[in-house]
Amino acid sequence: MVDIIAALACGVLTGMGVGSGGLFMIYLLLVRELPQLTAQGLNLLFFLCSAGASLPVNLRRDRPCLPALLCLCLFGAAGSFFGTALGNVIDGALLKKLFGALILLSGIIGLVGKGK
Numbered sequence: 001m002v003d004i005i006a007a008l009a010c011g012v013l014t015g016m017g018v019g020s021g022g023l024f025m026i027y028l029l030l031v032r033e034l035p036q037l038t039a040q041g042l043n044l045l046f047f048l049c050s051a052g053a054s055l056p057v058n059l060r061r062d063r064p065c066l067p068a069l070l071c072l073c074l075f076g077a078a079g080s081f082f083g084t085a086l087g088n089v090i091d092g093a094l095l096k097k098l099f100g101a102l103i104l105l106s107g108i109i110g111l112v113g114k115g116k
Contacts, residue, residue, distance in 0.1 A: 003032070011050055022103045029096070036095045037087055044080075 010024040024046055028039035058064075087095060 006031070007046065010046070011053075022106065025099070026103070036092050036099065040087065 006027045007024070010027070013023065025039055025043050028034045028042060029036065032039075034042070090098075
Protein backbone atom coordinates (compact mmCIF):
# COMPACT_ATOMS: atom_id res chain seq x y z
CA MET A 1 0.00 0.00 0.00
CA VAL A 2 2.88 2.36 0.79
CA ASP A 3 4.31 1.69 -2.68
CA ILE A 4 1.04 2.68 -4.32
CA ILE A 5 0.82 5.89 -2.29
CA ALA A 6 4.45 6.76 -3.13
CA ALA A 7 3.87 6.11 -6.84
CA LEU A 8 0.65 8.13 -6.79
CA ALA A 9 2.38 11.05 -5.04
CA CYS A 10 5.23 10.97 -7.56
CA GLY A 11 2.72 10.80 -10.42
CA VAL A 12 0.86 13.84 -9.11
CA LEU A 13 4.13 15.74 -8.71
CA THR A 14 5.10 14.77 -12.25
CA GLY A 15 1.81 16.17 -13.53
CA MET A 16 2.55 19.43 -11.70
CA GLY A 17 5.92 19.77 -13.41
CA VAL A 18 8.15 18.63 -10.56
CA GLY A 19 10.95 16.28 -11.62
CA SER A 20 9.60 13.49 -9.47
CA GLY A 21 11.58 10.75 -11.22
CA GLY A 22 14.40 11.56 -8.84
CA LEU A 23 12.02 11.38 -5.89
CA PHE A 24 10.76 7.99 -6.97
CA MET A 25 14.34 6.75 -7.38
CA ILE A 26 15.20 7.95 -3.88
CA TYR A 27 12.13 6.15 -2.53
CA LEU A 28 13.06 2.93 -4.34
CA LEU A 29 16.68 3.08 -3.18
CA LEU A 30 16.29 4.23 0.42
CA VAL A 31 12.88 2.94 1.50
CA ARG A 32 12.53 -0.21 -0.61
CA GLU A 33 16.32 -0.83 -0.65
CA LEU A 34 16.26 -2.06 -4.24
CA PRO A 35 19.48 -2.51 -6.22
CA GLN A 36 20.38 0.53 -8.33
CA LEU A 37 19.71 -1.08 -11.72
CA THR A 38 16.36 -2.50 -10.60
CA ALA A 39 15.32 0.90 -9.26
CA GLN A 40 16.38 2.58 -12.50
CA GLY A 41 14.37 0.10 -14.55
CA LEU A 42 11.26 0.59 -12.42
CA ASN A 43 11.73 4.36 -12.58
CA LEU A 44 11.86 4.23 -16.39
CA LEU A 45 8.73 2.08 -16.48
CA PHE A 46 7.01 4.56 -14.14
CA PHE A 47 8.10 7.43 -16.37
CA LEU A 48 6.71 5.73 -19.49
CA CYS A 49 3.31 5.34 -17.80
CA SER A 50 3.31 8.96 -16.61
CA ALA A 51 4.42 10.27 -19.98
CA GLY A 52 1.85 8.13 -21.79
CA ALA A 53 -0.92 9.49 -19.58
CA SER A 54 0.10 13.10 -20.24
CA LEU A 55 0.63 12.67 -23.99
CA PRO A 56 -3.00 13.27 -25.08
CA VAL A 57 -3.19 16.46 -23.01
CA ASN A 58 0.02 17.82 -24.47
CA LEU A 59 -0.95 16.88 -28.03
CA ARG A 60 -4.26 18.71 -27.64
CA ARG A 61 -2.56 21.76 -26.16
CA ASP A 62 -0.06 22.28 -28.98
CA ARG A 63 1.30 20.45 -31.97
CA PRO A 64 4.81 19.03 -31.51
CA CYS A 65 7.61 19.56 -33.99
CA LEU A 66 7.74 16.06 -35.48
CA PRO A 67 11.36 16.16 -36.76
CA ALA A 68 12.58 17.29 -33.33
CA LEU A 69 10.40 14.66 -31.64
CA LEU A 70 11.79 11.92 -33.87
CA CYS A 71 15.36 13.07 -33.20
CA LEU A 72 14.76 13.07 -29.44
CA CYS A 73 13.22 9.59 -29.58
CA LEU A 74 16.11 8.14 -31.57
CA PHE A 75 18.82 9.67 -29.39
CA GLY A 76 16.85 8.78 -26.24
CA ALA A 77 16.63 5.14 -27.30
CA ALA A 78 20.35 5.04 -28.14
CA GLY A 79 21.16 6.67 -24.80
CA SER A 80 19.03 4.10 -22.99
CA PHE A 81 20.93 1.20 -24.51
CA PHE A 82 24.30 2.88 -23.86
CA GLY A 83 23.32 3.76 -20.28
CA THR A 84 22.14 0.22 -19.58
CA ALA A 85 25.39 -1.25 -20.89
CA LEU A 86 27.42 1.25 -18.89
CA GLY A 87 25.33 0.58 -15.76
CA ASN A 88 26.09 -3.13 -16.02
CA VAL A 89 29.84 -2.41 -16.10
CA ILE A 90 30.05 0.19 -13.30
CA ASP A 91 30.18 -0.97 -9.68
CA GLY A 92 26.85 -0.55 -7.86
CA ALA A 93 28.30 1.60 -5.06
CA LEU A 94 29.91 3.97 -7.56
CA LEU A 95 26.69 4.08 -9.58
CA LYS A 96 24.77 5.17 -6.45
CA LYS A 97 27.30 7.92 -5.77
CA LEU A 98 27.19 9.14 -9.36
CA PHE A 99 23.40 9.17 -9.31
CA GLY A 100 23.39 11.07 -6.01
CA ALA A 101 25.80 13.63 -7.46
CA LEU A 102 23.59 14.01 -10.54
CA ILE A 103 20.48 14.58 -8.41
CA LEU A 104 22.35 17.09 -6.22
CA LEU A 105 23.71 18.96 -9.25
CA SER A 106 20.27 18.98 -10.85
CA GLY A 107 18.75 20.42 -7.67
CA ILE A 108 21.40 23.12 -7.41
CA ILE A 109 20.93 24.12 -11.05
CA GLY A 110 17.16 24.19 -10.50
CA LEU A 111 17.51 26.46 -7.47
CA VAL A 112 20.03 28.81 -9.07
CA GLY A 113 18.13 28.89 -12.37
CA LYS A 114 14.91 29.99 -10.66
CA GLY A 115 16.44 33.36 -9.81
CA LYS A 116 17.12 34.26 -13.44
